[in-house]
Amino acid sequence: MKHDILHRSSDTRIQWSGDLIGEEPLAIRIQGNPYSVVMRTPGNEKAHAAGFCLGEGIVETLEDITSLALCDGPDSHVVTVTLTEKRRQEIPRIMDRRGFISQTSCGICGKELIEDLVQEILPVNKTISLTVDQALHLLENLNHHQPLGRKTRACHAAALFDPDLNLLAVAEDVGRHNALDKAIGELFLDRRLSEASILVLSSRISYELVQKAARARIPVILAVSRPTSLAVSLSEKLNMTLACLSKSSGLDIFCDTHRML
Numbered sequence: 094m095k096h097d098i099l100h101r102s103s104d105t106r107i108q109w110s111g112d113l114i115g116e117e118p119l120a121i122r123i124q125g126n127p128y129s130v131v132m133r134t135p136g137n138e139k140a141h142a143a144g145f146c147l148g149e150g151i152v153e154t155l156e157d158i159t160s161l162a163l164c165d166g167p168d169s170h171v172v173t174v175t176l177t178e179k180r181r182q183e184i185p186r187i188m189d190r191r192g193f194i195s196q197t198s199c200g201i202c203g204k205e206l207i208e209d210l211v212q213e214i215l216p217v218n219k220t221i222s223l224t225v226d227q228a229l230h231l232l233e234n235l236n237h238h239q240p241l242g243r244k245t246r247a248c249h250a251a252a253l254f255d256p257d258l259n260l261l262a263v264a265e266d267v268g269r270h271n272a273l274d275k276a277i278g279e280l281f282l283d284r285r286l287s288e289a290s291i292l293v294l295s296s297r298i299s300y301e302l303v304q305k306a307a308r309a310r311i312p313v314i315l316a317v318s319r320p321t322s323l324a325v326s327l328s329e330k331l332n333m334t335l336a337c338l339s340k341s342s343g344l345d346i347f348c349d350t351h352r353m354l
Contacts, residue, residue, distance in 0.1 A: 142172040144278025148305035
């Protein structure tokens with residue numbers, strides 16, 4: 094959407110009209126019951142919900158979902174996910190906690206959180222390697238896949254690549270978690286998620302993003318900014334490689350460095 098903007102500097106005063114990124118709530122219901130409400134950029138609602146459910150451990154495969162419905166027409170803010178009876182019986186604790194892992198201010202200590210996640214997520218053992226130059230190329234060219242970002246200068250991007258560096262999916266959103274859910278969800282719904290091996294992010298790497306990538310079995314995360322300490326701790330336990338742009342030049346690699354040649 095357009096909005097009037099006043100630009101000021103020491104000697105100029107310019108009124109102009111610029112683009113602002115949209116931000117609206119999306120309610121995700123499981124079995125008809127409220128589970129989570131996320132603030133996101135409108136669009137790709139079904140893929141967003143599918144990626145969210147995979148990242149939260151609500152589903153493991155597409156066959157766990159019997160229906161994925163956007164309620165009340167294309168402008169709705171509600172997606173309802175219906176699971177198979179078998180899957181519902183397998184995840185009673187997840188169904189009860191209602192978005193527990195998605196909440197960054199959940200009030201539990203980091204060590205307990207990591208131990209909880211490691212018990213639920215298998216280590217990522219995909220074999221892949223890439224050179225530092227290849228990693229830098231992906232990071233430095235991420236903006237080429239961000240039309241909304243170039244237009245609004247206010248959104249994050251998540252791009253998924255195969256081992257040959259072919260782009261598989263890319264998504265943009267006001268929230269970095271949402272962008273990743275959308276990109277993963279797109280491939281998940283197309284039954285192509287197994288092709289993804291590299292995730293490139295426009296943001297820092299938080300533990301939630303590591304969690305989502307691990308559930309999608311993506312072993313390498315490249316980001317513009319550094320990971321948090323919790324993200325590195327979780328990645329080390331899950332055999333994942335984290336790297337970001339260095340402050341000066343080159344790449345900073347934080348764990349499982351063997352994948353970087």
